[in-house]
Amino acid sequence: MAHDHSNTPDLSAGNLTGSGLGAHARNFGLAAVLLIGIGAWTGFRSGDTEHFARAYVVAMMFALAICLGSMFFVIIQHLTRAGWSVVVRRPAEALMQNLRWMWILFLPIAWMGWTGRLFELFPWADLVEMAKVSPADAAIVKSSLRQDRTGDPAISSANRKLSGPAMILFGFSITFAAVDWMMSLSPVWFSTMFGVYFFAVCATCGYSSMALLCLRLQHNGKLKGIITPEHYQDLGKLLFAFGMVFWAYIAFSQFMLIWYGNLPEETAWYLSRQVGGWRWLSWALLFGHFLIPFVLLISRWPKRWPTTLAIACVWMLVFAFIDLVYLIMPHVPHDVGDFSRYSEFAAAHASDSPHLLDPTLLGLALGMLCLVISMTMRSLKGKSLLASRDPSLGESLAFQNM
């Protein structure tokens, strides 16, 4: 095209290779060990096995959501043969590669189930969940790296073929993960929207983390002039569409049908999230996960300016975490049938609190986040940060929003 070619992107190895990321991997790894250690220690000290286990599930789902969201992005780019996204695909691949080791995070829960200590937490699922998506994920990443060496366009074509079945598997896995690990914590409650809800969480976490990782790499002096405001604007659009609008749409759909139907077996789930401190957490989600970032990110420049985009991404990660706390932590109260009026029930439960600053919850969640960052940096270390011989690379480098 006829636009200005005077600033040709720098495709030299120094700009493209993930050197110097080893220190990041080590520092975040140490932080992860420290924070998970604090979380585990305070969790054991408290003696409340169920609280500890639920906090662990929040942290595990948070880490899982980041990687599943990135995986969704990579698969859909192959599936739609997207050209614009080639320059941001490698960071997304690095994030999704974490799925290979993430089954390890499930082992503590499996062990608790094995030893019969999990009398109230019901993880019906098993390791198969993680194992299902891993082969497809590994194949796509490996072939993408192979293309860096050979430049064979047939690899892109093979990835496109693979991405169709992978997307179907992804849909099943994410739904089973949501139902088995989160919805079954309140075994009598059900919502057909729940799998989609978890998908919205994954998309929020995935797009936020991808944009933050790209910003971080550029801050480190990598991929200069390759990822441009045009690409950030599109990542911002996707975060806006899936993380704010889509999330609000499906979360409200689930709420409104249950509110309107007004059946006790369904409303109890929301009731437990409307008393005491949970009431304020629900309102915080409405404003923090939808209305405020919606206004912040709706126009063009906040998505293109790195500082505002970074603020929005961190904001959305925080609220995705709060969303997971909202989904996983509350109990449906056992005394829910003892009250005839809502106000009496609310008064009896006025002291219920989300305990967002609980060291077990925060330690585990931040620790898992650091673990994901550390492992991502490890997998990027010394590798090429750009799918440099992808047939659509030129299209991606020249990409402009009209």
Added chain:
Amino acid sequence: MTTLTTQTGIATTTAAPARLYGLVAEFENPAQIVAAAEKIRDKGYRYWDCHTPFPVHGLDKAMGIQRTILPVLVFVAGAAGCTTGLGLQLFTNSFNFTIWALVWVTGYPFLISGKPALSIPAFVPVMFELTILFSALSCVGLMFLMNGLPRLHNPLFTCDRFRRASDDRFFISIEARDPRFYRSKTEADLKSCGAAAVEAVVED
């Protein structure tokens, strides 16, 4: 008057001589038209346009076109739709005061499945739909209005050469109503930008 276009025969059957609409200049590739557009922009013309067979990156900037305010207007329209949806339901279902809207009308609170008369969750779908409706209609409508559409004919279509604007050639047109338009000077300007050919177009 010099021969203008092949189709002026019809126009000249009337008594008055055909009025000049403007000049079109033909370019052979996108790089040429972007460079030319920058020069024409710097010469201070106002009523001029570029015509290309496909979108050319960077042409908006070369022409000095400001970003449209359409998104802001659509946001306002969407907010108006949301407010309308909320207001309509609040008035009809939540309160029973009387207002004059061509005739005197009174709200009618009605008990529906035991919900309070003021139930925001029940109102949200209508608020959402009206937001979409108002913003979509205003987006299309204002886009037409701001582009001067619908316009069923343009004098440029009388120029045979111009037909290649939808195939493999790139054109700049400058209208005669532009305050800086002088036939000979504008023609020289276009030629100096590297135009392969410059042709006059008449009103029809």
